[in-house]
Amino acid sequence: MAGTAAGDGETLERELDEMLEIERFDPPEEFRRQALLSDPAIYEQAAADPQGWWAGQAEALHWFEPWETVLDDSDPPFYKWFTGGKLNASYNCLDRHVEAGIGDRVAYHWRGEEGERRDVTYADLHRDVQRFANALKDLGVRQGDVVGIYLPMIPEVVVAMLACARIGAPHNVVFGGFSAESVKERMEFSEAKVLITVDGARRKGKTAPIKASVDEVMGDLDSLKTVVVVRHAGLDGVPMSDGRDVWYDEVCAAADPVCPAEPLDAEHPLFILYTSGSTASPKGILHTTGGYLTGVSTTHRHVFDLKPESDVYWCAADVGWITGHSYIVYGPLANGATSVMWEGAPDYPHRGIWWEVAQETRATILYAAPTAIRTFMKWGHEIPEGYDLSALRLLGSVGEPINPKAWLWYHKVIGGGRCPIVDTWWQTETGAIMITPLPGITSTKPGSATRPFPGVFAEVVSEADGTPVESGQGLLVLTQPWPSMLRTLYKEHDRFVETYFARFGKETYLVGDAARADRDGYFWIIGRIDDVVNVSGHRLSTAEVESAIVAHEKVAEAAVIGQSDDDTGQAIAAFVTLNGEIEGTDELVAEIGAVVAERIGKFARPKRIIWADDLPKTRSGKIMRRLLRDIAEGRALGDVTTLRDPSVMAALESQIQDAE
Ligand code: 6R9
Numbered sequence: 001m002a003g004t005a006a007g008d009g010e011t012l013e014r015e016l017d018e019m020l021e022i023e024r025f026d027p028p029e030e031f032r033r034q035a036l037l038s039d040p041a042i043y044e045q046a047a048a049d050p051q052g053w054w055a056g057q058a059e060a061l062h063w064f065e066p067w068e069t070v071l072d073d074s075d076p077p078f079y080k081w082f083t084g085g086k087l088n089a090s091y092n093c094l095d096r097h098v099e100a101g102i103g104d105r106v107a108y109h110w111r112g113e114e115g116e117r118r119d120v121t122y123a124d125l126h127r128d129v130q131r132f133a134n135a136l137k138d139l140g141v142r143q144g145d146v147v148g149i150y151l152p153m154i155p156e157v158v159v160a161m162l163a164c165a166r167i168g169a170p171h172n173v174v175f176g177g178f179s180a181e182s183v184k185e186r187m188e189f190s191e192a193k194v195l196i197t198v199d200g201a202r203r204k205g206k207t208a209p210i211k212a213s214v215d216e217v218m219g220d221l222d223s224l225k226t227v228v229v230v231r232h233a234g235l236d237g238v239p240m241s242d243g244r245d246v247w248y249d250e251v252c253a254a255a256d257p258v259c260p261a262e263p264l265d266a267e268h269p270l271f272i273l274y275t276s277g278s279t280a281s282p283k284g285i286l287h288t289t290g291g292y293l294t295g296v297s298t299t300h301r302h303v304f305d306l307k308p309e310s311d312v313y314w315c316a317a318d319v320g321w322i323t324g325h326s327y328i329v330y331g332p333l334a335n336g337a338t339s340v341m342w343e344g345a346p347d348y349p350h351r352g353i354w355w356e357v358a359q360e361t362r363a364t365i366l367y368a369a370p371t372a373i374r375t376f377m378k379w380g381h382e383i384p385e386g387y388d389l390s391a392l393r394l395l396g397s398v399g400e401p402i403n404p405k406a407w408l409w410y411h412k413v414i415g416g417g418r419c420p421i422v423d424t425w426w427q428t429e430t431g432a433i434m435i436t437p438l439p440g441i442t443s444t445k446p447g448s449a450t451r452p453f454p455g456v457f458a459e460v461v462s463e464a465d466g467t468p469v470e471s472g473q474g475l476l477v478l479t480q481p482w483p484s485m486l487r488t489l490y491k492e493h494d495r496f497v498e499t500y501f502a503r504f505g506k507e508t509y510l511v512g513d514a515a516r517a518d519r520d521g522y523f524w525i526i527g528r529i530d531d532v533v534n535v536s537g538h539r540l541s542t543a544e545v546e547s548a549i550v551a552h553e554k555v556a557e558a559a560v561i562g563q564s565d566d567d568t569g570q571a572i573a574a575f576v577t578l579n580g581e582i583e584g585t586d587e588l589v590a591e592i593g594a595v596v597a598e599r600i601g602k603f604a605r606p607k608r609i610i611w612a613d614d615l616p617k618t619r620s621g622k623i624m625r626r627l628l629r630d631i632a633e634g635r636a637l638g639d640v641t642t643l644r645d646p647s648v649m650a651a652l653e654s655q656i657q658d659a660e
Contacts, residue, residue, distance in 0.1 A: 012381055015412070024443045025411075027420055031393070035305050035440020042441070046454030053455045054081075054483050057298040058290065061334065062096045063087045064263035067290070071481065077501040077509070078488065079481040081291035082266035089270055089293050090133075090166035091261035093333035094126040106338045109312070109361045110155050113202050113344035120155045122336070125162065127257070132163040132248075134255035139226050139246070141194055143168035143262065146272065148192035148224075150174045150183050150214065152201040153343045156230045156248065157319045158329055160196045161271075165289075168262050170269040172284075175320025176201055177538075178601040180213040184221060186274050189284060190490060191223040196248070200233030204348040207233045215239055266290030272490045273322055275428040276541040277499060278530040284490030285322075285428045293334055295432035295484025299453060300331030303422050303436050304365050305394060312391070314340035314358065315367040321538070322428040323398055326484075327367060331432075346372060351379050355387035366414070367396035367424075371536040371568050373406045373414075378567070381413045389414060394439055397423045399537025400569045401525050407446035425449035425525050427511070428539075429500070431484030434458065435523050448522045456482055460517040466504045469517060475529060476515040477508050485509070531625070533562030533570050540572070540604050542625065548599035549574055549606075552592050554582050559615050559623045563608070563632045571607035573632045575615055575652070584611035608632070610656060614648045616640070631656060 032038050046053040051070040058067070067085030097103065103123030110118040141147060147169045151157040153176070164171040172190045174183045187195060197214055200207040211229055218224060229238065230248040240247075267288045274282040300306060304313060313332060317323035332339050340361050346354055354376075358366065376384065395415050397407070402423055411421055420439040426432060434456050435449040442450050452458040457480040460469045466477075489496040503510045514526040528534065531542040542560040549558040557577040562570035576592065578584060593605040610632070616624045619642070630637050631652055640646045 012413075024445055025420070026443045027440050028418060030418075031305075031420055032440045036307075037302055037305075037438050038440040040441050042438070042454050043451070047457075050455045050457075050480060054294060054298075057455075058082055058085075058294040058483070061087060061092050061290075061293055061297065067266060073481060076481075076506040077497060079485065080267050080487075081288075081481075081483045082294070085266040085290055086263040087266065087290055087293070088166065088261035088264055089289055089330060089334075090129060090162040092293060092297075093162060093165075093330065094122060094129060095261060097122045097336045098126050100336075102336060105308075105336065107333060108155055108158070108339050108341045110341045111343065111357050111361075113205070113348060115349075118155060125155075125159065125333075128159045128252070129162045129166060130259040131252045131255045131257055132159050133166040133259040134257075135228075135251035136163055136169065136194065137167060137259075138251065138255055139194060139228070141167065141169050143264075144269075145169045145194075146172050146190045146192045148172050148174065148183070148187045148190070148195040150176065150178075150195060150197045150210070151230060151319075152176045152198060152210075152232065153318060153341060154198075154230070154232055155341065156198075156232070158333075161319075161325075161329055162333075165270060166259060166261050168264050168268055170271050170286075172272045172274070173320050173325065174274070175318055175601075176210075177318070177320070177603050179598055180210075180217045181599050182601060183214065184217045186282070186284075187218070187224055188221060189274070189282075190272055193223060194226045194228060195224060196228045196230070198230045198232045199235040199238045202233055202343065204345050207235065209235060209238075211235075211238050215241070264289055267487070269487075271325065273325060273428055275322070276532055276539045276544055278532065278541060278543065280541065280543040280547040282541075282544070283495070283499070284492070285486045286488050286490050287431050287484070288487050291483030291485070292431050293330060295482065296326040296331035297334035299433040299436075300327060300337070301335050302438060303424060303433050303453070304367070304396065305439050306335055306337055306365075308336040308338070311337065311364045312340060312361050313337050313365040313367075314342075314361070314363045315396075316342060316346075316354065316372065317367070317369070317398070322426075322431070323367075326432055346375065347379075352383045352386060355384045355389060358389055358392070359387040362391040364391050365394045365396070366392060367398060369399040369537040370397055370402040370406055371400065373397070373402070373410050374567055376414075377406060377409045381409070384413055389416065392416070392419055395419045395421045397421060398426070398433075400534050401527065402447060404446035411446075420444065421446075423447075423449045425523070429486045430478070430482070431486065432482075434478065434482070435525075445522060448518070448524045450522050452523075456480075458523060460515050460523070461504065466508070471517050471519050473514060473516045473526070476511040476513045476523070476525070477504060478511065479508055481509075527570075528562075533560070533572060535562070535570055535572060535603065536568040538603055540600070544600060545572060545574065545596060545604055545606070548596045548604070549576060549592055551599060552588075552595045554578055554588065555592065557615060559612075559625060559628055560606070561625050561628045561632060563629065565607065568607075572604065573608040573610065573628075574606040575610050575612040575628055577612050577615060584609070610652075612652055612655060614645070614651065616648045616652070617644050618642050619644045
C-alpha cells in the first residue's frame, strides 16, 4: 500500500511539517544501485565536452546517414545540430523496434473514460502509421506541408503525429482544451493544408461535438484543403462536407499498407507548437528532427532511469502540450518504452481513477503536474491509499514550481517514501528537460529542480547587467546551445531573436523565468518575468486573455493578472472597465467567461472578475500589473508615484472591499 501508516489527516500534516525540516533527500541506496546513471562524474564529463556528450547520445538513435558536424554555431542564435545527418523520427520510434524483434511490446496501455482498454503494441503503431502516412500522401500532403492535429487523448493522435514525421510533414498539434477559434488561428498562421480531428471528444461522461465546432469557424480558411475525421465518440450525423472532409478509417483502408520512412535532414522541421508569449499572438515554436529526438530520448532515459523491458511509464499530461510531445510520444517511443495513456480527467468516473489505472497497469513511473498533486492532496490521502501503488519506483513533476508541501505529500503518500522525485524544469522552447535531478545521483531539496542536466548550461544572472549571481535571485538564462532547442519562431525570425536573444546577446538564451541559485548551485524557479500566466501548468498570455475579454461589446478595457492560487498555482484575475454607465452584474461575468472560452478555451476563463472604473497606468499609458497583483492578493501597495493618477488605486481598493 502507498503511504504507510499515514494515519489521520492531522498526523500526516505533522509528519509533513517535520519532513520540511529535512533539507535534502539522497537517492535511496536501493534505487542508486540499480540506476542507469549513478556516478556523479557524468556532470563534469559532459561539461568538459558537451558536443562529445550529445554526439554520444545521438548515436543511440538510428541514422540513415551520419552527421558531418555536431554543432554548427556559425550564425547564432540560429544553431544547427548534426548537420549532414539523415534520420526519421517515426523510424526511430517504430521500425527499429519492430526490426529488433520487440514489435509485440505494448507502446500504450490506453485506458478510456468508460472503462475501455486498448493495449497498442509497437507493431500495431507501425502498421497504422504506415497506412495513415500513405493516406496523407494520397490527400496531397508533401514534405514540408504543415498538418494540423486537434485530437483528444486517443492512440490515433500518436499515429497522426508519427505519420506526419514519417513523410516529413511538420505537425501542428493544438491542445484539445483550446476552442475551435484557437485552432483556426493556429491553422491560419501555419497555413496548414490538412486538419486531423475527431467526431467528438468525451470528457467526464459528456461528449463535445468537436467536428461540428470546427466546421463553424473553419469555413473560410483557404489554405485548409482537407479535414480528416477520426471516429471516436460514436456521434451520429456528423456534418461532412463533400470534397473537403474524409473519414480517417476510410482513407486508411484505401491506402497502401507499406510506407518506408523518408530519410530527412537532421534539421528538417518536425513540428510547430504554438505557445503563449508576452503579446496576444501565440508563438509558433519550431523544432527540428535530429537534435530534438536526441534531447528527448536522452533525457527520457536518464531522468526517468528508464528500463524499457520492465518499466510502465505514465506521463499524465496531454499530448497537445510540449510535455505530451516530448514525454508521451517522442521520448518514450524512441526508447521503446511501455506507457500508460489515460483519456480522461482525474475525477471521472471517480477521484481514485488515476490510482486505479496505476494499480491495474502496475505503473512504475509517474510524471505529473503540481496542480494535479495539489488537487489529490485536497481530496485526501485516503483515496490513493486505497490502491496498491507498490510498483511505483520514481515520480516526476513538471509545468510549474512545486511547493515543498506538495512535494512531500507526493513523496510520502504516492511514492510510499521510497521513490525519488524528479522536479523537471523546461519549456516548449527547450524541447526537452533542462534542469532536473538525476534520480540515482542527485540529492533533492523539495521545491528545487536542482541542477542542469548533463550538457546543459544554466545560470542565474543579475537583472541589471547580466552578470552571474552566485547565490541569490535573478534571471534564468541558458548560456550554451543544446540539441533540442527551438530553431526559430515559425515565420517570425525577428521575433525569435528579439524575444530570446536580444537582452544578453545572441549567445545567451533568455528563459523568461526568474530563479534563485543557492549555495550548492541548486536552482529554484520562481516564475515568469513576462506577462505569461501559468494556470495549472497551462501557459497563457495576459494580453491574449485581455484581447478576448475586450471582444465583449460592453467592455471598454481589461487588465489581466495571474493571482496566486492554492489549487492551480496561478489563476486569472481580470480587472474590467465597462463602457459608459453599464453596471457589472453576475450575468456579465458569465458572458465574459463565455467569450474567453470561445476565443481561447474554457481553461482560460477568469477565476475572478473585478469591476474597475479605471485602471492604474503610468504616464506613458502602460497598465501597472504589479499594482493590480498587489491589490488582488491583498498586499500593501508598492510604489504608486509613477502613476498618472494615483487616486485610481484608492478607488480600486474600495471597489474590491465592496465586492468582498
Ligand atoms: C514543460 C512546460 C514553461 C514554463 C517555464 C516555467 C514553468 C515548467 C517547471 C516550471 C518551475 C518546474 N515551469 N516546469 N516552473 N518548476 N519544474 O511546462 O512547458 O508549457 O512551455 O511552460 O513553465 O515558468 O518557463 P511550457
